[in-house]
Amino acid sequence: MEPGETRQVLPQLRRGALEFCVLALLRSQPRYGFDLVRELSADELLTSEGTIYPLLSRLRREGLVTTTWQESDSGPPRRYYALTPAGHGALAGFVEEWRRFRDGVDRVLRLGTGEGTR
Template sequence: MSPEYLAQQGCLCYIAAVPADGLVSQMRRGALEYCVMALIVKTPRYAFDLIEALGTTGLLTTEGTLYPLLSRLRRDGLVKTEWRESTDGPPRRYYELTGEGRRALAAFRSEWASFRGAVDGILQEGTKA
């Protein structure tokens, strides 16, 4: 419904138009940290490896997004780091989940299916109306 139609019906409203790229950015921001945690749950990985993995899925568009996220995860005690020598150049910082990080990822995984199902249900119902 247009704002004009709603105004004619006596409704005061404000509809914020979110550009498609902004919408995707908002959705990505909510899930990206858990995707990073899932990528390191079994094997520690270094940042560039994570950038490549996330880039192939379309979840990460810039490196500038990942480094602050990794710093925040480390500061929050969800990941720990270890410097390792590299045969291809300088030492690399590897990221690994802590026990707290594993618990946070498990909690996200248990809630994700029901959350996704609820959103899908509402979106599908909305298209039927």
């Protein structure tokens, strides 16, 4: 891998984990799209506002989130997204897989530093 190619790793990781980050943000309370954009952008998990709305539409079609319209004090009504039971299940499955994956990557990365195998 050339040095310039390593910059492509982060966007690939971001794309793979983004939908589960959205589900995680919806775990505790319903949120509207721009609120999700703001939260994900703060942690540099989202680089384009145009990414979130197609993702939310797909999650809705897959039955992982549901939507409701709510009046807003500062403008037109907002579409709020909430996790469905299927969404909770998908998130729980991802969390378990993510932990295994993360721990495996961390273990392999430590091997080259002499920190041991566990």
